[in-house]
Amino acid sequence: MSDRLPGFSTLAVHAGAQPDPTTGARATPIYQTTSFVFNDADHAASLFGLQAFGNIYTRIGNPTNAVLEERVAALEGGTAALAVASGHAAQVVVLQQLLQPGDEFIAARKLYGGSINQFTHAFKSFGWNVVWADPDDVASFERAVTPRTRAIFIESIANPAGSITDIEAISTVARKAGVPLIVDNTLASPYLIRPIDHGADIVVHSLTKFLGGHGNSLGGIIVDAGTFDWSTGGKYPMLSEPRPEYHGIRLQETFGNFAFAIACRVLGLRDLGPALSPFNAFMILTGIETLPLRMQKHCDNAKAVAEFLAGHSAVASVNYAGLASDKYNQLARKYAPKGAGAVFTFSLKGGYDAGVSLVSKLQLFSHLANVGDTRSLVIHPASTTHSQLDDAAKTKSGAGPDVVRLSIGIEDKEDLIADLEQALGA
Amino acid sequence: MNHDSYPDNYIRSILNGVKSIAMVGASPVNVRPSYFAFKYLAQRGYDMIPVNPGHVGKDLLGKPFVASLRDIGRPVDMIDIFRNSSHIMPVVDEALTLDPLPKVIWMQLGARDDAAAEKAEAAGIKVVMNRCPKIEYGRLSSEISWMGVNSRTLSSKRAPAPTQGMRLSLNRMSVGGGDTAASDRAAKNKSEQS
Numbered sequence A: 001m002s003d004r005l006p007g008f009s010t011l012a013v014h015a016g017a018q019p020d021p022t023t024g025a026r027a028t029p030i031y032q033t034t035s036f037v038f039n040d041a042d043h044a045a046s047l048f049g050l051q052a053f054g055n056i057y058t059r060i061g062n063p064t065n066a067v068l069e070e071r072v073a074a075l076e077g078g079t080a081a082l083a084v085a086s087g088h089a090a091q092v093v094v095l096q097q098l099l100q101p102g103d104e105f106i107a108a109r110k111l112y113g114g115s116i117n118q119f120t121h122a123f124k125s126f127g128w129n130v131v132w133a134d135p136d137d138v139a140s141f142e143r144a145v146t147p148r149t150r151a152i153f154i155e156s157i158a159n160p161a162g163s164i165t166d167i168e169a170i171s172t173v174a175r176k177a178g179v180p181l182i183v184d185n186t187l188a189s190p191y192l193i194r195p196i197d198h199g200a201d202i203v204v205h206s207l208t209k210f211l212g213g214h215g216n217s218l219g220g221i222i223v224d225a226g227t228f229d230w231s232t233g234g235k236y237p238m239l240s241e242p243r244p245e246y247h248g249i250r251l252q253e254t255f256g257n258f259a260f261a262i263a264c265r266v267l268g269l270r271d272l273g274p275a276l277s278p279f280n281a282f283m284i285l286t287g288i289e290t291l292p293l294r295m296q297k298h299c300d301n302a303k304a305v306a307e308f309l310a311g312h313s314a315v316a317s318v319n320y321a322g323l324a325s326d327k328y329n330q331l332a333r334k335y336a337p338k339g340a341g342a343v344f345t346f347s348l349k350g351g352y353d354a355g356v357s358l359v360s361k362l363q364l365f366s367h368l369a370n371v372g373d374t375r376s377l378v379i380h381p382a383s384t385t386h387s388q389l390d391d392a393a394k395t396k397s398g399a400g401p402d403v404v405r406l407s408i409g410i411e412d413k414e415d416l417i418a419d420l421e422q423a424l425g426a
Numbered sequence B: 001m002n003h004d005s006y007p008d009n010y011i012r013s014i015l016n017g018v019k020s021i022a023m024v025g026a027s028p029v030n031v032r033p034s035y036f037a038f039k040y041l042a043q044r045g046y047d048m049i050p051v052n053p054g055h056v057g058k059d060l061l062g063k064p065f066v067a068s069l070r071d072i073g074r075p076v077d078m079i080d081i082f083r084n085s086s087h088i089m090p091v092v093d094e095a096l097t098l099d100p101l102p103k104v105i106w107m108q109l110g111a112r113d114d115a116a117a118e119k120a121e122a123a124g125i126k127v128v129m130n131r132c133p134k135i136e137y138g139r140l141s142s143e144i145s146w147m148g149v150n151s152r153t154l155s156s157k158r159a160p161a162p163t164q165g166m167r168l169s170l171n172r173m174s175v176g177g178g179d180t181a182a183s184d185r186a187a188k189n190k191s192e193q194s
């Protein structure tokens, strides 16, 4: 038995998957079933009591989903993962384990617009209070810490402008405050950035984007780094206290360095219910097998398109961290040396109207509200994903009225540039 | 032995090699981690012996409790200690009076006593600290993957469907020597703080 470390591409194909024990099927089967038979009453009781490993009901776990979970845990360098129905569901489930009503969490102001809405409105009704900080000013996180702070939430590469967050600096703030750092790694994927290597305690993804990669399946995932000690100070009773839901089990004591992932499954997913369809898990798994190939092509294309736009007379500015002149280029070189991702924004000299006109003239780029598809995508965030924000908040989160966001696909870059050229020129 | 992290092969050889396990601090309360581990290891075919002076006269899943290691009255391959770090040393001292000596002393998740480990190792006993044998068995066999846990192993071989009482193959390819950078860093941070 050799103990050698396989590379990222090997893990992307193999981690979590083995031939099916009963049929020998080599591709991961879609276990399209709601429930699983027990061997006998004792087996059933062991499973319900969390004493045995195994399957009960697909809302709690499913063998296809389990392969996806182990694969993403391996790619991120975590101890365990839990797949859920969407990226947003992942965020709810994570924070449910960490916050009691009246508690606070600090979030970077530059986030996917849907996350800003979720944190501001939906979570407020749960009594979870978000406190905003500026990811470009680490001290603003430090100032936001109070005795009620229970977590810090950032994006590694931030939607919509593709800015890069200084994960290590913010993880130092989190460690000092004694709270876990949660990193949404959706726009980077573990191929570009592995936040756990930089101090993250929990990683979340919208699998809907680059990991699935083909624009065909919603999904989300939570990765437990196994790094956080939940027992100190009684701040995290879901993990450290006896749980009445399970006859007094203490999850950290029982499950050690993957207790957070178990809490998300048996206290979050079980009771809130946002289970991932096994069919979606299969589609996403298939996507992940080619993640390294796709992600490199996404990044190489994005850099070429960003360079083209930066040199175009109709363009006022381009925000792409992969450009040497970009404000975030230094951070991109440190955190994402293989490429700065494929989602970025630019603004047009002609403002709002020019943005609307560009979107309508593009032939290859699809006008829609998603990122991380094989296809190249375009959107005007101010009137769509970020439309619920007021103008000041739009500008602060990088989605001002003159801004257009691109998600660059894996087509031939010459064709993407030609499409933009005709749409900008005419 | 470096006790911050263990190569998979070290854990694998222990779990493949031992047949009988005496569990010190085994609890009959079915929500305690020791009960989970006892039951799991018994179901995977190990000869389990519950050691707990508070429960002598009763049995755990059909196995009679004994009060101390000396009361077992037959050789045991491994001693699994379900006690806090501060209660480890007396158990190790007692284990060192056994004849023949156990081959392995295992301290549970959260339990670590470096001085006790050194003493046992000086007597030729293998030591594992701050790990759970149930979790390690489940991980190396990949049975734990049903819970979304990163087994840190790979295999292109078809495994038989597990049934009650069956020992599983632990001989899968390891991913990265049996430790994750992150969990090692956490363990290191913790021992530096204390």
Ligand SMILES: Cc1ncc(COP(=O)(O)O)c(C=O)c1O
Binding pocket: A086, A087, A088, A089, A112, A114, A115, A155, A159, A184, A186, A187, A205, A206, A207, A208, A209, A218, A219, A220, A370, A371
């Ligand atoms: C960075 C980021 N996080 C989270 C989400 C939410 O994911 P989902 O749509 O899968 O709920 C998105 C979706 O656009 C996103 O871009």
